[in-house]
Amino acid sequence: MARKKPMLHEFYKMKAEGQKIAWLTSYDFPTAQFAEAAGMEMILVGDSMGMCVYGYEGTVPVTMDQCIVHCEAVRRGAPNTFVVGDMPFMSYQISDEDAVRNAGRFLKEANVDAIKLEGGVRVTSRIRAIVDAGIVGVGHIGLTPQSSGQLGGHKAQGRTAESAKLVIEDAIAVEQAGAQMILVEAVPPEVTAFITKQLKIPVLSIGAGAECDGQLLIVSDLIGQFTAFTPKFVKQYCNVAEVITHAMRQYVEEVKNGSFPTDDHCYHMIKGEEGKFADLMKQYQQF
Ligand code: KIV
Numbered sequence: 001m002a003r004k005k006p007m008l009h010e011f012y013k014m015k016a017e018g019q020k021i022a023w024l025t026s027y028d029f030p031t032a033q034f035a036e037a038a039g040m041e042m043i044l045v046g047d048s049m050g051m052c053v054y055g056y057e058g059t060v061p062v063t064m065d066q067c068i069v070h071c072e073a074v075r076r077g078a079p080n081t082f083v084v085g086d087m088p089f090m091s092y093q094i095s096d097e098d099a100v101r102n103a104g105r106f107l108k109e110a111n112v113d114a115i116k117l118e119g120g121v122r123v124t125s126r127i128r129a130i131v132d133a134g135i136v137g138v139g140h141i142g143l144t145p146q147s148s149g150q151l152g153g154h155k156a157q158g159r160t161a162e163s164a165k166l167v168i169e170d171a172i173a174v175e176q177a178g179a180q181m182i183l184v185e186a187v188p189p190e191v192t193a194f195i196t197k198q199l200k201i202p203v204l205s206i207g208a209g210a211e212c213d214g215q216l217l218i219v220s221d222l223i224g225q226f227t228a229f230t231p232k233f234v235k236q237y238c239n240v241a242e243v244i245t246h247a248m249r250q251y252v253e254e255v256k257n258g259s260f261p262t263d264d265h266c267y268h269m270i271k272g273e274e275g276k277f278a279d280l281m282k283q284y285q286q287f
Helices: 008-017 029-038 064-077 096-110 121-132 161-176 189-198 240-257 274-285
Strands: 021-025 042-045 082-086 114-118 137-142 181-185 203-206 214-217
Touching: 029 042, 029 064, 042 064, 042 214, 064 082, 064 096, 096 114, 096 121, 114 121, 121 137, 121 161, 137 161, 161 181, 161 189, 181 189, 189 203
Parallel strands: 021 042, 021 214, 042 082, 082 114, 114 137, 137 181, 181 203, 203 214
Antiparallel strands: none
16 A cells, blocks of 8 residues: 655654665655665755756856756655655745745646755745745755755764854754755765754754754665765665676676677567468568
8 A cells, every 4th residue: 555645844843763764865756766765764856966967067057947857756756745845946036925935836847745955044035935824944055065066065064163153043044044954065964963953843864973863865876876976975875887787888788799689679460461471561562
């Protein structure tokens, strides 16, 4: 029997009971199916699709339309998983109105359960506007890839007391603005642990240690599909790049040496049609 989709209040219960939430990115229908079958409670249709699916150098070029198409596919693959749409660069930076309109598109067009947006203190009015529109909002602080230019690259945050203070202030601001969950990326575990104790909302980590309410990984890192670089916090559970390349190499070899396809891979004439087909060939051969 299909499981019931976990809802927001269940994540709060999990936090209270010390049960960890498992969260993974996914960008397509089959991977979403696998994630749901594996027992993932949440899926993020991340703008990391920019690198993992489209081959861009970063997340900045990703558009709303791309995010919507991938969210739709993931929703179809994982109907009983809590799906979070990731707001791409420039979909919420200009105004609260823009933020609400674009957050609403994720729900209306792709039927996701929540949206995520990057930033702390500086995006509180966006978070408030989105949540006031009745949309579940997930904050994202620490290393925020969309503003990695300002952060001096994809660098861990909060590694000095002064920088940790900024991360903590961001976390408090995001909760006070009404976000219902928060993701902390690439900050020291002790900072995440402190934030997790201070906040009532579930605190999830990507590269921010174990002492929090759950973990997020990028699926392409977890399965060894994204090979350009691997951040320190990634644990690779298998190597599909190797498996797929090996399979494709074998296919190339077999096409070239004629061992594929064999008789097993062919559709044969329906019984009784062989004679008629032989006559047909003879007719053509007369010309
Ligand atoms: O887009 C994404 O996958 C993300 C993670 C890097 C947290 O936002």
